[in-house]
Amino acid sequence: MPPALQPPLRDPDALRRTGWALGALLVLWPLLLIAEFNPADLFDARNLAVMGGFLGQFLPPNLSGDFLALVLKATIETLAMATAGIALAMLLAVPLGLALTHSLSVSRIGPGPDQGLGEFLRVLARFALLILRGVPELVWALLLVRAFGLGPAAGVLAIALTYGGMLGKVYSEILESGDTRPARVLLESGGGRLMAFFYGLLPGAGQELASYTIYRWECAVRASVIMGFVGAGGLGQLMDQSMKMLNGGEVSTILIVFLLLVLLADAISVFLRRLLA
Amino acid sequence: MGFELDRVGLVHANGQAQGQRALRAVSIVAARGERLAIIGPSGAGKTTLLRILATSIRPTEGRVSVLGAHPWQLGAGELRRLRSRIGFIHQAPPIPPRQRAITAVIAGRLGQWPWWKSALSLLYPADIAGPRDQLARLDLADRLFDRCDRLSGGQLQRVGVARVLYQRPDLLLADEPVSAMDPALADLAVSQLHSEAQSRGVTLVASLHAVDIALRWFPRVIGLKAGEIVFDLPPAQVSDSVLRDLYASETALPSQDSEPFHPHVEHAQEAAGAARASVAPPRVI
Numbered sequence: 175m176p177p178a179l180q181p182p183l184r185d186p187d188a189l190r191r192t193g194w195a196l197g198a199l200l201v202l203w204p205l206l207l208i209a210e211f212n213p214a215d216l217f218d219a220r221n222l223a224v225m226g227g228f229l230g231q232f233l234p235p236n237l238s239g240d241f242l243a244l245v246l247k248a249t250i251e252t253l254a255m256a257t258a259g260i261a262l263a264m265l266l267a268v269p270l271g272l273a274l275t276h277s278l279s280v281s282r283i284g285p286g287p288d289q290g291l292g293e294f295l296r297v298l299a300r301f302a303l304l305i306l307r308g309v310p311e312l313v314w315a316l317l318l319v320r321a322f323g324l325g326p327a328a329g330v331l332a333i334a335l336t337y338g339g340m341l342g343k344v345y346s347e348i349l350e351s352g353d354t355r356p357a358r359v360l361l362e363s364g365g366g367r368l369m370a371f372f373y374g375l376l377p378g379a380g381q382e383l384a385s386y387t388i389y390r391w392e393c394a395v396r397a398s399v400i401m402g403f404v405g406a407g408g409l410g411q412l413m414d415q416s417m418k419m420l421n422g423g424e425v426s427t428i429l430i431v432f433l434l435l436v437l438l439a440d441a442i443s444v445f446l447r448r449l450l451a
Numbered sequence: 452m453g454f455e456l457d458r459v460g461l462v463h464a465n466g467q468a469q470g471q472r473a474l475r476a477v478s479i480v481a482a483r484g485e486r487l488a489i490i491g492p493s494g495a496g497k498t499t500l501l502r503i504l505a506t507s508i509r510p511t512e513g514r515v516s517v518l519g520a521h522p523w524q525l526g527a528g529e530l531r532r533l534r535s536r537i538g539f540i541h542q543a544p545p546i547p548p549r550q551r552a553i554t555a556v557i558a559g560r561l562g563q564w565p566w567w568k569s570a571l572s573l574l575y576p577a578d579i580a581g582p583r584d585q586l587a588r589l590d591l592a593d594r595l596f597d598r599c600d601r602l603s604g605g606q607l608q609r610v611g612v613a614r615v616l617y618q619r620p621d622l623l624l625a626d627e628p629v630s631a632m633d634p635a636l637a638d639l640a641v642s643q644l645h646s647e648a649q650s651r652g653v654t655l656v657a658s659l660h661a662v663d664i665a666l667r668w669f670p671r672v673i674g675l676k677a678g679e680i681v682f683d684l685p686p687a688q689v690s691d692s693v694l695r696d697l698y699a700s701e702t703a704l705p706s707q708d709s710e711p712f713h714p715h716v717e718h719a720q721e722a723a724g725a726a727r728a729s730v731a732p733p734r735v736i
Contacts, residue, residue: 280527284509287527359545362507363618364535364562369569373558377547450549 231422235430242427244412249431252408255326255401256394259333260387263394266306266338271345273299277354277375278367299342307339315401329406333394344386352378381450385443392439399432452519453481453654454504454622460512461499461678473499474510474678484652486645488665491675492698497658498542500675501624504656505539506530518621535562538620542627544611548600552591552610555599556582559618585613588643590636604631612640616647623648625657629664637661641668662694 215221272278274296281292314332322328349371357374361367365374376383402410409428416424461474474496481487489497502508503515506522515522520533538559546555553576560578561569568577576582579595586592589609599607608631615623625644629637641657641664648655659665665672666686674681674689674697681697682689 280531283507284523286509286523286530287525353547355543355545356547359539359541360558360561362505362534363537363539363559363620364531364533365558365569366561366566369561369566372570372573373550373554373561374545374547377549380549 231420232426232429234423235426236421236423237427241424245409245427245431248407248409248412249435251326252395252398252402252410253435255329255398255406255408256333256391259330259394259398260337260391262330262334263337263341263390264387266334267341267345270299270303270338270342271349272367272371274303274342274346275349275371275375277350277357278361278370280361280367283358283362303339303342305339306335307337307343309336311336311397312400312404315404315406319405324405324407326407329398329401329408332401332406333397336397337390337394341387341390345383348379348382348386349375352382381447384446384450388439388443388446392436395435395439396432452483452621453485454518455480455516456503456513457515458513459503459510459515461496461503461508461510462512464511472678474503476513477675477678477680478513479673479680479683481654481656483654484648485671486648486655486669487657487671487673488669489656489658489673489675490660490662490665490697491658491681492700495675496678497675498626499678501539501626501656501658504622505537505624506534507539531562535618536621538615538618538623540612540615540623540625540628542630544607546599546607546610546614549598551596551598552586552602552613553579553582553595555610556585556614556617559614559616562618582613582617585617586610588616589613589640605633605636608632609636609640612643616643619651621653623653623655625655627658627660630660637664 276282276296279292279296281287281289311332314335315328318328318331322331352375354375356378357370360370360374398406398408399410399413402408402412403414405411409431413425413428416428456477456479459474459477460472462472463469477496477500479487489500491497499508503510504517506515506517509523518533518536520529522530522533525533544555554573557569557572557576557578564572564577571577583592583595586595586609589612591606591609591613594602594606594610599610602610608629612625612628615625623644628644629640632640644655644657645668647653657665657669666689670685671683672686672689673683674693676697682693684693
């Protein structure tokens with residue numbers, strides 16, 4: 175090889191990488207200042223005493239039979255709300271996410287006919303997902319409570335809308351980040367978009383899709399609690415009442431139930447990943 | 452009804468290779484049932500040429516006609532039907548590791564089956580005998596229900612060949628179809644491609660690094676170098692000197708501080724003589 179064609183003995187990307195790292199630090203520092211983040215406050219003796227007093231109210235947890243029955247009913251309501259919400263969210267997210275996925279685009283091969291139309295539909299899908307997840311679920315809930323009245327129905331739809339937006343976006347990103355060649359090859363031999371997904375992408379991405387969906391279900395359980403505060407029922411509403419009555423023992427029982435639910439979600443996720451491995 | 456390439460050229464429009472020329476003025480006419488081998492050094496444009504025939508890339512110059520149609524003038528539906536009649540065997544089999552061999556083979560018919568039949572086949576295969584017969588042709592019937600991540604590189608490559616045989620295409624393109632197989636299996640696989648081509652009148656085009664396979668099996672051998680056709684001959688006329696010219700490296704000019712050997716000649720002999728030298732099995736990502 176002539177000397178001119180030999181690559182230099184120095185990493186040509188080093189300068190660029192250092193630049194990006196320094197730039198990120200320069201941006202982060204003022205952001206911390208704006209957010210008034212001062213870790214020392216956390217360990218100030220007076221603040222510690224106040225926090226300790228607050229936490230002290232939560233002990234012992236209220237484990238009386240009557241209250242546990244209430245908690246059980248509210249837990250089931252919360253689980254139903256989160257599960258129904260995620261199921262509806264998937265109905266939104268799967269078609270939009272698949273529409274967004276470049277590696278499932280037939281018109282990009284070549285590029286072939288209708289490429290403009292395909293790109294236009296992808297932009298529409300991206301925009302729809304943006305609006306869905308751009309509005310916080312609490313705002314959706316406040317809006318929908320006016321249509322459906324107080325109760326879980328508003329919460330379910332609010333979760334479906336916001337989480338549909340999140341799931342759709344992340345589904346398409348998961349699908350793009352794996353090996354997309356199998357799907358592309360199926361499209362190149364005349365297969366349809368949906369079957370290219372099932373035969374080409376799902377075997378590789380199934381685990382990732384399932385565990386992300388379960389994680390979002392876990393988030394939906396927490397979100398449904400917050401929406402309970404605005405009257406959407408479930409554990410949130412119960413917690414709201416306990417807080418208003420300054421009943422720390424009841425609040426801590428509900429918090430323990432949350433921890434158990436997160437643990438449950440984790441177990442389901444591990445189980446599903448093992449099943450799909 | 453084979454294909455026709457008329458002064459086809461390709462300059463990459465985007466990506467890392469932007470502005471680079473992959474093919475220049477390539478003209479080939481092949482009749483139905485003809486069998487062609489394409490040989491040439493790495494980077495000569497063999498894969499690009501096959502992908503143009505497969506209608507997966509659109510050339511920037513010249514005209515393409517495949518199976519009697521001009522692919523880039525077709526509507527979306529017609530193009531899809533045309534593509535379902537073209538089979539492409541990839542060097543690295545494009546098969547998800549978590550898929551079973553039978554599902555990977557069935558995927559060859561996705562372009563022909565209605566969507567509900569393909570969807571139901573995920574639950575229970577709509578055809579078991581067909582995929583098994585195709586795997587049996589390649590001596591792999593016993594792995595029908597095994598997952599592809601349990602297979603070796605050569606076995607996986609045979610699953611990829613079986614998928615395309617199951618597709619029953621009218622134009623069969625193969626990009627280094629036997630690179631991960633041992634000589635005996637490579638011969639078996641190539642012989643199956645030939646019997647498929649002869650029995651059904653399929654046009655077969657294969658790019659090969661193993662020059663001996665190309666000369667032994669194919670009635671027509673095309674040499675491709677730096678994106679251009681160097682020769683288009685029956686195998687009997689592909690002499691050692693023709694092969695040396697084909698594989699001689701252009702960049703390896705004899706250097707000023709004269710080394711004791713001639714790297715370009717050695718390279719050519721290696722390629723022409725021992726081209727069969729085993730190639731590492733492709734990694735499945």
